[in-house]
Amino acid sequence: MKTEDLITLLATGAGAVAQPPAAQRYVVAVGWGAAGATLLMLLLLQVRQDLGQALLLPMFWVKVGFVASLAAGSLFAALRLSRPGAELNWVPVALALPVLGIWAIAAFTLIEAEPIERSKLFYGDTWKSCPLLIALLSVPVFAAVLRTMQDLAPTRPRLAGFAAGLLSGSVAAVVYCLHCPEMGAPFIAFWYLLGALIPAGVGALLGNSVLRW
Amino acid sequence: MQRINREAGFRAREDRLKDLLVRGLAGDNAAYQVFLTELSAHLRAFLRRRLVSLPDEIEDLVQETLLAVHNQRHTYDSAQPLSAWVQAIARYKLVDLFRRRAGHEMLNDPLEEDMELFTTADSDAAEARRDLNKLLADLPDQLRLPIMHTKLEGLSVREAAEMTGMSESAIKVGVHRGLKALAAKIRGIT
Numbered sequence: 001m002k003t004e005d006l007i008t009l010l011a012t013g014a015g016a017v018a019q020p021p022a023a024q025r026y027v028v029a030v031g032w033g034a035a036g037a038t039l040l041m042l043l044l045l046q047v048r049q050d051l052g053q054a055l056l057l058p059m060f061w062v063k064v065g066f067v068a069s070l071a072a073g074s075l076f077a078a079l080r081l082s083r084p085g086a087e088l089n090w091v092p093v094a095l096a097l098p099v100l101g102i103w104a105i106a107a108f109t110l111i112e113a114e115p116i117e118r119s120k121l122f123y124g125d126t127w128k129s130c131p132l133l134i135a136l137l138s139v140p141v142f143a144a145v146l147r148t149m150q151d152l153a154p155t156r157p158r159l160a161g162f163a164a165g166l167l168s169g170s171v172a173a174v175v176y177c178l179h180c181p182e183m184g185a186p187f188i189a190f191w192y193l194l195g196a197l198i199p200a201g202v203g204a205l206l207g208n209s210v211l212r213w
Numbered sequence: 214m215q216r217i218n219r220e221a222g223f224r225a226r227e228d229r230l231k232d233l234l235v236r237g238l239a240g241d242n243a244a245y246q247v248f249l250t251e252l253s254a255h256l257r258a259f260l261r262r263r264l265v266s267l268p269d270e271i272e273d274l275v276q277e278t279l280l281a282v283h284n285q286r287h288t289y290d291s292a293q294p295l296s297a298w299v300q301a302i303a304r305y306k307l308v309d310l311f312r313r314r315a316g317h318e319m320l321n322d323p324l325e326e327d328m329e330l331f332t333t334a335d336s337d338a339a340e341a342r343r344d345l346n347k348l349l350a351d352l353p354d355q356l357r358l359p360i361m362h363t364k365l366e367g368l369s370v371r372e373a374a375e376m377t378g379m380s381e382s383a384i385k386v387g388v389h390r391g392l393k394a395l396a397a398k399i400r401g402i403t
Contacts, residue, residue, distance in 0.1 A: 001276070001341065001344060001345035001346050002338070002340070002341070003253055003272060003275055003276055003279070003338045003341065004250075004338070006276050006279060006280070006345060007246060007249040007250055007253060007279065008246065009360075009364045009365060010245075010249060010279065010280070010283045010364075010392075011237075011242050011243075011245045011246035011249060012242065012363070012364050012365075012367055013242065013363045013364060013367070013369070013370070013388075014237065014242050014245050014283075015240050015242070016238065016239055016240035017238045017286055017287050019287040022288065082288065083288045083289075083290060083293070083298070084285070084288065084297075084298050084299075084301035084302045084305065085293065085294070085297030085298040085299075085300060085301035085302075086290075086293060086297075087297075152285075152288050153281075153285040153288045153302070155301045155302065155304070155305040212309070212400070213281070213284075213285070213393075213396065
């Protein structure tokens, strides 16, 4: 086929492009994924019994705020990485800020604590299961976000896969907050982040094969 | 002075092509066809400089990139420079080609600059080696017939729906998926 003929083929009946903007698609994907993660959490785990009291504690909201802003940052990253030629600009900063913030709070907590309490603040009671459960809850969001990304055009598939994974991991961590009894900043700063980084790593590995177009 | 001229030329072309694409995205097929035609000349020059050792691949890759631009045109945001969008797609397809060729050639791209794509053009199209008609013929009917009727024979979606007994939305989806399947086939075989 001559290039001229291909162009005629593509242009004939091409019509107007009426597809919802990428941001809208991602919000829908995250919404469905979060619903799936919540369902998983209710089925496999349960809501922490003292949730009503926990809601009154500032630390609970520090925890939610950390993972929610990580989710927001990675949503922007996913959006930019889905469009050819879009610059990342301030997105890495938006991702680094919540991490540095929680690390600062964690460091302050550890410095202030009695030496004997430090390991309890870091390991809590659930460090073994926390990252794996967050990774497990991230599966529905991961699938929905990756599916959306496949319809767009990531030109840096590894990085795009990483962003998709981080988005799903941090949304899953928000849901996990409803179950998790841990309230120590050092615990959150390490194990929650690790939990969100597991799907991010998987995304980076899968990116090259799954996100090609 | 030369630099200023070059920049002015680039601006003019960026604005012109962007205007054509935006009109095309709004449903003006004639503007869209002009856009693709002018873009193909820029792509050819851009790829020729990078495929010095693989001259036979140039026209195939021009076609593959045009198909990608078409399939992904919904990702273009008119707030974004068109050159950046198109150049990222062209580079992605180029890297993909090198990867398929098992890394025999490395992407050697010292001329990386944003203005490059639109400041050069080459309308001397060689024959593509790959025959898209053959690939098209291999698609399953529900993808092939919508493309054949609406794109090659120029029927409207409604006429194509009547002729095939498919619904109008199945025709539209068939065209969209069919062109994506075509792009996937190209990646798979070369």
